[in-house]
Amino acid sequence: MTDNCFHCGLPVSETVDFPVRYRDKTEATCCAGCQAVAQTIIDSGLSEYYAHRTQGARQAEALPTDILQQIRLYDSEELQKSFVHQREENSREAALILEGITCAACVWLNEQHIRQLPGVLSVDINYTSHRARVCWDNTRIKLSQILEAVSAIGYRAHPYDAERQEALAQKQRKQAISRLWAAGLSMMQVMMYAVPVYLAPDGDIDPDFLWLLHWASLILTLPVMLYSAVPFYQNTWRDLKTGRVGMDTPVTIGIFTAFFASLWALINKIPHGVYFDSVSMFVFLLLGGRYLEGIARRKAGEATESLVKLIPAFAHRAANWPDSRATEEATVTMLNPGDVILVKPGETIPGDGVVLDGNSAANEALISGESRPIGKTTGDTVIAGSVNTSSPLYIQISQTGQQTRLAGIVRLLDKALAEKPRLAVAADRFASWFVALLLLAAAGSYIAWHFIDPARALWIMVAVLVVSCPCALSLATPAALTAATGHLAGLGLLTTRGHALETLARVGDVVFDKTGTLTHGDMRLREQMQLGQLTEAQSLAIAAALEQASEHPLAQAIRLAAAALPCPASTRLDSIAGKGVQGEVDGETWRLGSPEFINQWLTVPMTLPANWHADCTLVVLANRQAAQAAFAIGDTVRADAADMVQQLQQRGINVHLLSGDGASAVQSLADSLGIADWHARATPEDKLAFVGQLQQEGKRVLMVGDGINDAPVLARADVSLAMGGGTDVARASGDMVLMGDQLALIPQALALSKKALGIIRQNLWWAAGYNLLALPLAISGHLTPWLASLGMAASSLIVVSNALRLVKRKS
Amino acid sequence: MESLYLLIPLSIVLAFVIAVVFWWATRSGQFDDMEGPAHRILMDDDRPAEDKAAKASDEH
Numbered sequence: 001m002t003d004n005c006f007h008c009g010l011p012v013s014e015t016v017d018f019p020v021r022y023r024d025k026t027e028a029t030c031c032a033g034c035q036a037v038a039q040t041i042i043d044s045g046l047s048e049y050y051a052h053r054t055q056g057a058r059q060a061e062a063l064p065t066d067i068l069q070q071i072r073l074y075d076s077e078e079l080q081k082s083f084v085h086q087r088e089e090n091s092r093e094a095a096l097i098l099e100g101i102t103c104a105a106c107v108w109l110n111e112q113h114i115r116q117l118p119g120v121l122s123v124d125i126n127y128t129s130h131r132a133r134v135c136w137d138n139t140r141i142k143l144s145q146i147l148e149a150v151s152a153i154g155y156r157a158h159p160y161d162a163e164r165q166e167a168l169a170q171k172q173r174k175q176a177i178s179r180l181w182a183a184g185l186s187m188m189q190v191m192m193y194a195v196p197v198y199l200a201p202d203g204d205i206d207p208d209f210l211w212l213l214h215w216a217s218l219i220l221t222l223p224v225m226l227y228s229a230v231p232f233y234q235n236t237w238r239d240l241k242t243g244r245v246g247m248d249t250p251v252t253i254g255i256f257t258a259f260f261a262s263l264w265a266l267i268n269k270i271p272h273g274v275y276f277d278s279v280s281m282f283v284f285l286l287l288g289g290r291y292l293e294g295i296a297r298r299k300a301g302e303a304t305e306s307l308v309k310l311i312p313a314f315a316h317r318a319a320n321w322p323d324s325r326a327t328e329e330a331t332v333t334m335l336n337p338g339d340v341i342l343v344k345p346g347e348t349i350p351g352d353g354v355v356l357d358g359n360s361a362a363n364e365a366l367i368s369g370e371s372r373p374i375g376k377t378t379g380d381t382v383i384a385g386s387v388n389t390s391s392p393l394y395i396q397i398s399q400t401g402q403q404t405r406l407a408g409i410v411r412l413l414d415k416a417l418a419e420k421p422r423l424a425v426a427a428d429r430f431a432s433w434f435v436a437l438l439l440l441a442a443a444g445s446y447i448a449w450h451f452i453d454p455a456r457a458l459w460i461m462v463a464v465l466v467v468s469c470p471c472a473l474s475l476a477t478p479a480a481l482t483a484a485t486g487h488l489a490g491l492g493l494l495t496t497r498g499h500a501l502e503t504l505a506r507v508g509d510v511v512f513d514k515t516g517t518l519t520h521g522d523m524r525l526r527e528q529m530q531l532g533q534l535t536e537a538q539s540l541a542i543a544a545a546l547e548q549a550s551e552h553p554l555a556q557a558i559r560l561a562a563a564a565l566p567c568p569a570s571t572r573l574d575s576i577a578g579k580g581v582q583g584e585v586d587g588e589t590w591r592l593g594s595p596e597f598i599n600q601w602l603t604v605p606m607t608l609p610a611n612w613h614a615d616c617t618l619v620v621l622a623n624r625q626a627a628q629a630a631f632a633i634g635d636t637v638r639a640d641a642a643d644m645v646q647q648l649q650q651r652g653i654n655v656h657l658l659s660g661d662g663a664s665a666v667q668s669l670a671d672s673l674g675i676a677d678w679h680a681r682a683t684p685e686d687k688l689a690f691v692g693q694l695q696q697e698g699k700r701v702l703m704v705g706d707g708i709n710d711a712p713v714l715a716r717a718d719v720s721l722a723m724g725g726g727t728d729v730a731r732a733s734g735d736m737v738l739m740g741d742q743l744a745l746i747p748q749a750l751a752l753s754k755k756a757l758g759i760i761r762q763n764l765w766w767a768a769g770y771n772l773l774a775l776p777l778a779i780s781g782h783l784t785p786w787l788a789s790l791g792m793a794a795s796s797l798i799v800v801s802n803a804l805r806l807v808k809r810k811s
Numbered sequence: 812m813e814s815l816y817l818l819i820p821l822s823i824v825l826a827f828v829i830a831v832v833f834w835w836a837t838r839s840g841q842f843d844d845m846e847g848p849a850h851r852i853l854m855d856d857d858r859p860a861e862d863k864a865a866k867a868s869d870e871h
Binding site: 186 | 812815816819820822823826829830833834837838842843844847850851853854
């Protein structure tokens with residue numbers, strides 16, 4: 001027997017027994033769900049998965065019946081219209097998102113398992129995006145059966161509307177790759193014709209061959225002019241229409257002048273006037289830089305996708321309201337304003353609406369920033385994406401889909417993502433001045449040389465335009481920022497706003513929120529004290545049985561602690577609001593609740609040690625005779641918090657702790673982490689004032705919070721970092737989002753941002769120095785266009801490879 | 812040297828052929844997933860075939 005679950009790797013309690021046979025050995029699993037999944041995998045001959053995988057799987061849960069019922073809805077023709085693509089008469093194709101994929105072995109397992117199903121024609125899973133493309137024969141297998149098969153091996157598959165969401169992005173990306181390929185191919189080939197011409201002494205190449213080489217260059221440059229460079233023309237045209245001089249204006253002018261001058265030289269047989277190689281090399285290098293930038297943008301955009309997934313796919317519709325309360329499963333896309341739905345406790349509300357019946361609370365952290373659930377009763381409005389916490393609600397829908405407030409927030413986030421970094425904006429502004437000066441210089445040198453030596457005037461102008469193109473300048477900042485952003489995203493730190501990285505490099509003070517940031521932010525069982533004869537496991541199991549039906553945070557903490565224990569059956573559960581719960585377990589009456597609630601019931605009151613977990617909530621379990629156990633439930637510190645604080649302090653950064661909690665809880669945390677400056681009982685106004693004070697002292701502040709109750713102060717700080725793990729919704733409020741809540745990434749991010757800023761500075765100095773050197777040379781006629789374009793290329797390559805030092809190296 | 816009259820046009824044709832091949836490759840999704848195939852090749856499985864053979868022999 002192993003100590004950890006064979007399937008998911010979680011610890012296995014000694015009291016449970018869910019064995020599976022794997023390669024002639026008996027292995028232990030932690031629960032019935034994992035056992036069933038492991039058995040399915042082994043039985044279908046895919047046990048190789050366990051040999052190949054590098055990370056444990058997610059803990060598997062048995063599918064509740066209503067989810068199975070929902071999955072079956074996907075078989076309806078009407079619903080399939082939106083995401084299923086009919087290929088031939090019976091073969092259909094759908095895009096699915098797979099949840100739970102952690103490593104390559106998962107991809108392999110899912111592929112093999114789906115492929116084995118009779119009726120499945122093909123399946124193809126994308127490792128990077130976790131999307132599956134499944135093609136099946138509709139007469140032999142239904143879509144719901146495929147989805148069920150995926151859940152049988154412990155993953156979840158959701159249909160994904162690829163047509164609408166991704167088609168456009170996909171098309172643009174493919175077009176960018178094609179343009180880059182065309183330019184690259186043309187550059188290599190044209191260079192092959194150009195090198196002999198440059199290297200051979202004058203007259204060494206027979207004039208006939210020379211012109212043949214030039215004509216060949218022209219043919220191979222045409223695709224670049226007509227296809228690859230089109231985005232530059234479009235941007236220039238857009239800039240011209242708005243009356244500005246943009247980055248792409250000199251590029252377009254440079255390409256056009258160089259191309260048509262070369263064409264003119266070719267037709268008129270002017271030797272040393274053909275520079276098609278410069279054109280294609282120039283276009284290729286610029287397109288390459290843009291392509292790299294696009295990759296990082298897309299990475300950051302994936303954060304929004306998880307917000308969209310907040311809205312559930314299904315709802316329970318009460319079709320005959322108010323005559324009957326019976327509900328049927330319906331998809332959210334089928335809901336119309338005016339429909340009445342039932343939202344059970346723990347479920348997400350699928351649309352904006354008004355409560356018709358029920359008394360509950362909803363967690364609206366997403367929109368209002370309020371972390372506590374807000375009471376909802378008849379007549380109150382509810383918002384899509386918020387979670388119903390305590391009891392069922394009947395809701396009349398007023399808005400769905402794109403009209404909801406959540407959709408509005410997603411649009412905001414999209415906009416923030418499209419924002420350009422401040423540094424890049426500054427570089428652009430600088431570059432547009434540069435461009436204007438450059439165009440003047442080019443025109444000026446043409447006119448000047450027209451009087452000195454008319455034959456050379458055109459070529460000197462081309463050299464001026466090509467040598468100094470501000471691509472090194474415009475490439476310097478985005479390339480470095482892109483590389484650093486990509487590196488961080490790979491580690492698990494998403495940058496959602498452009499300016500975040502550069503501000504991070506200048507940060508001198510870090511302010512932490514307590515709950516949810518340095519601590520886990522949810523209730524966990526910290527310690528258990530036995531007061532009677534029962535063992536720890538027995539009393540915990542009874543407590544969990546009593547809390548079986550409750551959604552209260554304390555109940556969840558107890559259930560979480562008892563997850564591995566077999567739970568006895570409980571009956572006659574009766575919860576007394578604000579006090580506790582009473583019920584029968586194995587024929588005996590038990591109570592679980594606050595010490596006062598228990599003492600009202602017992603003949604001999606019990607007492608707890610005075611200082612036992614003063615910062616926790618205490619819950620006592622008792623039967624008629626005496627109190628049996630006491631549980632201290634409170635927040636626990638994240639494992640990597642102390643190390644992270646120490647690392648920050650070593651870097652000379654001031655660490656502050658701000659919390660709305662009581663002094664004793666905050667002080668004990670600050671002491672254990674070594675934070676000298678802490679403030680307890682801080683209201684949101686206090687927090688704002690504190691950060692404002694620091695800023696007035698001229699300090700740059702990084703605020704780290706869980707994004708829910710800290711929304712205003714996160715907005716006020718110079719740069720903010722939201723924890724992304726607990727609540728997906730928190731992501732909307734931070735400049736950066738810490739996925740997986742790994743605090744250790746914060747010092748790493750600070751170090752990387754410093755390095756990135758250093759590299760940007762080097763790049764800008766290099767670009768400025770190069771231009772200062774090259775421009776006078778070109779104007780004075782010491783550079784031919786081909787030397788100019790080589791100089792430009794070398795300069796761009798130096799800038800890009802300098803930036804690439806920030807890219808994460810694969811170990 | 813006269814062979815250049817043939818070779819240079821040939822190289823142009825070749826370049827266009829390569830361009831078409833790349834165009835086809837992007838269109839058909841060869842660059843969509845840059846990581847998956849690298850992992851997949853390591854998990855080339857021959858076990859299911861054995862299992863199937865074993866199952867088939869069991870049935871006899």
